[in-house]
Amino acid sequence: MIKNIVGNVDFCESLRGKKASFLLALSNTGTANIRGITQAGIPGKIHLTPTLDSEFVCTGEVRSLENIAETPKGVPTPALITRAIHLLNPYGNIELLDLGLEVKPELEYFKIHDFGILPSKSIALDAGINAMEVFQKGLAFGQEYECKDDYIILAESVPSGTSTASATAQALGYDCKSLFSSSFKEVPHNIREITIENALKNIKSDDDLFRILGRVSDNMLIFNAGFILGLNNKIKIVLAGGTQMACVLLIVNTILKTMGGEINTSNLSLCTTKWVYEDTNSDIKALLEMLDFKINAYYSDFDFSTSNHPALKLYDQGEAKEGVGAGGALVYASLNGISKESIINQVESFLG
Amino acid sequence: MIKNIVGNVDFCESLRGKKASFLLALSNTGTANIRGITQAGIPGKIHLTPTLDSEFVCTGEVRSLENIAETPKGVPTPALITRAIHLLNPYGNIELLDLGLEVKPELEYFKIHDFGILPSKSIALDAGINAMEVFQKGLAFGQEYECKDDYIILAESVPSGTSTASATAQALGYDCKSLFSSSFKEVPHNIREITIENALKNIKSDDDLFRILGRVSDNMLIFNAGFILGLNNKIKIVLAGGTQMACVLLIVNTILKTMGGEINTSNLSLCTTKWVYEDTNSDIKALLEMLDFKINAYYSDFDFSTSNHPALKLYDQGEAKEGVGAGGALVYASLNGISKESIINQVESFLG
Numbered sequence: 001m002i003k004n005i006v007g008n009v010d011f012c013e014s015l016r017g018k019k020a021s022f023l024l025a026l027s028n029t030g031t032a033n034i035r036g037i038t039q040a041g042i043p044g045k046i047h048l049t050p051t052l053d054s055e056f057v058c059t060g061e062v063r064s065l066e067n068i069a070e071t072p073k074g075v076p077t078p079a080l081i082t083r084a085i086h087l088l089n090p091y092g093n094i095e096l097l098d099l100g101l102e103v104k105p106e107l108e109y110f111k112i113h114d115f116g117i118l119p120s121k122s123i124a125l126d127a128g129i130n131a132m133e134v135f136q137k138g139l140a141f142g143q144e145y146e147c148k149d150d151y152i153i154l155a156e157s158v159p160s161g162t163s164t165a166s167a168t169a170q171a172l173g174y175d176c177k178s179l180f181s182s183s184f185k186e187v188p189h190n191i192r193e194i195t196i197e198n199a200l201k202n203i204k205s206d207d208d209l210f211r212i213l214g215r216v217s218d219n220m221l222i223f224n225a226g227f228i229l230g231l232n233n234k235i236k237i238v239l240a241g242g243t244q245m246a247c248v249l250l251i252v253n254t255i256l257k258t259m260g261g262e263i264n265t266s267n268l269s270l271c272t273t274k275w276v277y278e279d280t281n282s283d284i285k286a287l288l289e290m291l292d293f294k295i296n297a298y299y300s301d302f303d304f305s306t307s308n309h310p311a312l313k314l315y316d317q318g319e320a321k322e323g324v325g326a327g328g329a330l331v332y333a334s335l336n337g338i339s340k341e342s343i344i345n346q347v348e349s350f351l352g
Numbered sequence: 353m354i355k356n357i358v359g360n361v362d363f364c365e366s367l368r369g370k371k372a373s374f375l376l377a378l379s380n381t382g383t384a385n386i387r388g389i390t391q392a393g394i395p396g397k398i399h400l401t402p403t404l405d406s407e408f409v410c411t412g413e414v415r416s417l418e419n420i421a422e423t424p425k426g427v428p429t430p431a432l433i434t435r436a437i438h439l440l441n442p443y444g445n446i447e448l449l450d451l452g453l454e455v456k457p458e459l460e461y462f463k464i465h466d467f468g469i470l471p472s473k474s475i476a477l478d479a480g481i482n483a484m485e486v487f488q489k490g491l492a493f494g495q496e497y498e499c500k501d502d503y504i505i506l507a508e509s510v511p512s513g514t515s516t517a518s519a520t521a522q523a524l525g526y527d528c529k530s531l532f533s534s535s536f537k538e539v540p541h542n543i544r545e546i547t548i549e550n551a552l553k554n555i556k557s558d559d560d561l562f563r564i565l566g567r568v569s570d571n572m573l574i575f576n577a578g579f580i581l582g583l584n585n586k587i588k589i590v591l592a593g594g595t596q597m598a599c600v601l602l603i604v605n606t607i608l609k610t611m612g613g614e615i616n617t618s619n620l621s622l623c624t625t626k627w628v629y630e631d632t633n634s635d636i637k638a639l640l641e642m643l644d645f646k647i648n649a650y651y652s653d654f655d656f657s658t659s660n661h662p663a664l665k666l667y668d669q670g671e672a673k674e675g676v677g678a679g680g681a682l683v684y685a686s687l688n689g690i691s692k693e694s695i696i697n698q699v700e701s702f703l704g
Contacts, residue, residue: 009411009412010460010461010462011461013411016439016443017444027617337439337441
């Protein structure tokens, strides 16, 4: 079942039965190397998470490491959900966006868009991103992009991406300190807060918008803000993610306000998971309501309540929550008649 | 299971696994305001039925009224079946044809073709349709229409449409007085017969074919006769309905005879429900056998025999029977491997 966060069901219903291109935006930020800031991956190898996620979604195999990324608590990556749905009701195309990966995925035949973007540094020091350049690359990609399917699902895998998203939205002046999600159930507020505080301290009083983004943000957030503006409403797009994708929209919002521009958002939407929607440590709805434009946003009410697998139960307990487009994939599955039970069975089959 | 009414299974089997565009033709006729003539809706609000049906098929919500249309006996609209199948195996596209609605559906993102056609009046007085104009609009739409899927399912929602269909076929000289279906189990023959008798009395001796249609028919019947001729066999089409769709074919037949034209009907078919096929008060097979051209026609043997829901049992007792493309939708479901049980479960979930 698909539920509304904001807007109405019509946008989503108009996609029922249609095929999507699945675009997976991948990036590394040095922020993820801060010990304890993220749960998205194996300690010491967290930088591999987007690489492994993309390998697994495309092929069902992890190649750049022996095992699929798990958190120390044993929460498996949401890429399992995304892959399960690809097996049950395939995306029309999968395309990867390399927005600064430390390790390239080992894949043949899959389209990997290479934009010559380097991994960003830790926001605690200064992310060191040429934000204008990254933004313009996103803009150009959106202008040129031709979708081979009925619509786009835009997903991301960026370890510690909720921390950079929170820092970014705060730096842009949104009153949202407590609204951002985390891969943890018990959010490590101290590490996160100190990191974000340090990030905000790096901003100079004469920094313009893109200078600020370059210090406190990550490539995925900046590029996708450009991508959305570049698409200019020409094709329907689902931002498949939680508070990180909400932050992309907040950046778009600030750019439009700063530059005095307008955007038609009738083809723009966001889809996330129930775990994000119901998270008491964040508030995706409140983030979306900060936007000056209208948007339709949804969540899938999928959960692992009927699964007996302990690793999957952790999702229902609030660990992991979202990523690798899981929420958008779950909505895509619903829109194509795929049952909750078949998804659970498929995900369980990966875990053995 | 799909069963033959006339023709053979080959046409239908050639559609197995293919995607259909679902076109829903909507119209109001003042005939529906005659007390007791139809069961298709809420008394006093029967004119809302096509509006509510289209809202529910597209979104799962009824917007122009609090509750989904039910007959006084509590028979829920066949739109529930059509919607259930859209959830289990979506139509590739849903498009609405506004052929004279009193209230426009409240929908965003869905294609609503507006032909500038007004609701028709009661046939008891004179329907007052400019039939040539409505026919030519259908013809032009068929000529221009480009199907985005493999074939078309053409459905209708027109309260009291079986009465106007019966009047139309009789007015065109077909010996079919007892062959037309009704939404009732116990057909209110007196009201219906008196209405049709009055309609036939309005015909003047020098009325040509379109003058006659303009007095005794409805917009859906006339437009779709034009639509079929306009398509000119260029794409496969399933007329999803019972005796009303048979009447559309009878109109096509008469037009061809009157004008000395021919039609290739190899891509034309009709699909209806078991409830229509087995109805002892009407005879769809006899109607189809009056055609001078060949056609393939089918019914789905779906019923609610394994359901425990009393409102659904009424279908098996002969109430409601067909509408909103239920028969075509059920055949589409069969052609795509959807089980009877999953359809029943889905329909029951709507009723709570």
